[in-house]
Amino acid sequence: MMEALMKIFGKKEPSGKVARNRLKVVLVHDRINISPEIMENMRNDIVKVISKYVDIDMNAMEMSLANDDDSVALVANIPVSRMKHDKGGLK
Amino acid sequence: MSEIYVITSGKGGVGKTTTTANLGMGLAMRGKKVVLVDTDTGLRNLDLLLGLENRIMYDLIDVTEGRVPYKKALVRHKKYENLFLLPTSQVKDKNAVNPEQLVKLCEELRQEFDYILIDCPAGIEQGFKTAIAAADVAIVVTMPEISAVRDADKIIGELGRADKENIKLIVNRIRPQMVQSGDMLDMDDINDILSLECIGQVPDDEMVVTSTNRGEPCVALSGSQAGQAYRNIVGRILGEPIPFMTFQKEGILARLKRIFSL
Numbered sequence: 001m002m003e004a005l006m007k008i009f010g011k012k013e014p015s016g017k018v019a020r021n022r023l024k025v026v027l028v029h030d031r032i033n034i035s036p037e038i039m040e041n042m043r044n045d046i047v048k049v050i051s052k053y054v055d056i057d058m059n060a061m062e063m064s065l066a067n068d069d070d071s072v073a074l075v076a077n078i079p080v081s082r083m084k085h086d087k088g089g090l091k
Numbered sequence: 092m093s094e095i096y097v098i099t100s101g102k103g104g105v106g107k108t109t110t111t112a113n114l115g116m117g118l119a120m121r122g123k124k125v126v127l128v129d130t131d132t133g134l135r136n137l138d139l140l141l142g143l144e145n146r147i148m149y150d151l152i153d154v155t156e157g158r159v160p161y162k163k164a165l166v167r168h169k170k171y172e173n174l175f176l177l178p179t180s181q182v183k184d185k186n187a188v189n190p191e192q193l194v195k196l197c198e199e200l201r202q203e204f205d206y207i208l209i210d211c212p213a214g215i216e217q218g219f220k221t222a223i224a225a226a227d228v229a230i231v232v233t234m235p236e237i238s239a240v241r242d243a244d245k246i247i248g249e250l251g252r253a254d255k256e257n258i259k260l261i262v263n264r265i266r267p268q269m270v271q272s273g274d275m276l277d278m279d280d281i282n283d284i285l286s287l288e289c290i291g292q293v294p295d296d297e298m299v300v301t302s303t304n305r306g307e308p309c310v311a312l313s314g315s316q317a318g319q320a321y322r323n324i325v326g327r328i329l330g331e332p333i334p335f336m337t338f339q340k341e342g343i344l345a346r347l348k349r350i351f352s353l
Contacts, residue, residue: 014273019237020280026237027244027284 032065032072039063046076055082095197095207097226099250101242103213105234106263109299111210112140113310113318114230117325119174120311123205126165128197129179130222131212132187138178141168142306151179155192161199175204185218190225197225215249223250228257231287234264235276244285260287261324264295278335291324292335293317 043063050056056078063076098111108131115127128151129137138144149164154177161177168174180187193209200207211222223229229250233243243260250258262278269275276284278292296317302309309318310325319336326333 016235016270016273016275016277016280019276020284023237023240023276023284026241030241030244031248 028072034065046078050078052084054080054084057081093201093205093207095201095209095225095227096230097209097211097223097228098230098232099211099219099223099246100213100232100239101215101246102233102239105232105239106293107213107232108136108140108210109303109308110230110232110261110263110293110321111208112137112308113321114325114328115206115208116141116168116171116174116308117310117321118206118208118328119168119171121325121329122173123329124173124203125206125208126175126177126200126204128177128193128200128207128209130188130193130209130218132179132218133181133184134212135179135181137210138166138176139306140303140308141174141176143168143176143178144306147178150181151177151196152183152187153180155188155196161196185212185216185221188221190221193221194225215245219246219249220253223253223255226255228259229255230259230261230290232261232263233281233285235262235266235270235281237276240276240281240284247285247287258287260285260289262289262292265292266295289335290327291320293320293324294336 043061046063047056047058047061057080060079061077063074063078066073066075096114098107098114100107108129111127115125119125127137127141129135130151131137132152138147143166146166148166149159151164153159154161154164165175165177168176197207197209207225209222209226212218231243231246231250233239247258260282262281265277266275270277278289282289294316296309296315298309298312298315299317302312302315302318308321309315310321312318316336323333323336
């Protein structure tokens with residue numbers, strides 16, 4: 001309601017609120033400062049685990065950290081080319 | 092049971108040294124035996140804020156390098172006799188002391204003092220790492236301004252990496268008028284953003300400037316708002332449940348009134 005009223009009267013959002021929102025976004029970035037090297041190691045480990053169960057297309061694989069408002073998610077897109085039908089991982 | 096506090100901030104100019112001087116004097120006013128250790132080597136100022144700049148004979152580097160025992164380097168405050176300053180050198184640089192030396196010195200100081208307050212240099216480099224090494228508690232000073240809050244967040248991360256778990260926050264230089272009109276972050280905003288326990292909010296107060304000019308921290312001035320805020324923080328450090336000063340945010344009604352200039 002406040003927003004609507006402020007629009008009607010041509011008032012800008014209070015700058016304190018702007019500061020708060022900008023800080024929340026920038027701190028999410030600051031806090032997940034992962035080096036490319038660690039990212040690469042993590043990627044290789046994930047591939048190793050998944051490869052025990054399915055064949056994957058390494059070249060088409062995508063992995064990144066994504067921001068969602070105030071949380072961070074590890075998003076991976078890993079195309080599966082074939083299931084392994086042996087008792088994967090146990091041998 | 093003595094406690095070692097480090098007063099830190101990341102960003103410069105947010106009031107680390109002012110906070111150290113006021114909390115130290117405040118604790119001394121409450122009868123505690125206090126030593127303030129300046130680790131801002133090369134840029135020392137704590138002596139000026141306490142009005143002790145003309146009484147320095149030896150400094151921190153003389154002590155850590157073994158030239159004099161620490162008792163010879165301590166400067167006793169004129170008025171509050173259980174308040175002591177261990178000044179640092181104005182000519183050496185931050186690498187003149189290492190963490191091990193400071194830890195060793197603080198363990199000696201523990202035998203004699205109730206509170207040891209370490210004034211940390213700005214930045215996240217070696218000087219910071221040395222200053223925090225001995226601390227039981229870290230007080231992070233910030234201001235209601237995005238760059239200061241961001242730097243505080245960085246410092247909190249660094250403290251965590253150094254296994255300093257006991258971290259408290261002071262929000263300095265709040266301007267109640269601006270908070271009221273919604274144009275300044277308030278203590279709750281900053282608490283929320285940094286997810287940290289706040290032990291005080293200090294209003295922007297001209298008496299901080301005048302008391303600094305005179306070398307007499309405002310915690311001793313009964314008419315100073317900032318002084319009252321520092322006295323409250325001292326009380327909280329001593330375990331007293333003191334409510335926070337409130338700077339109310341403008342309610343919807345007040346804001347509408349203002350919009351319509353009623």
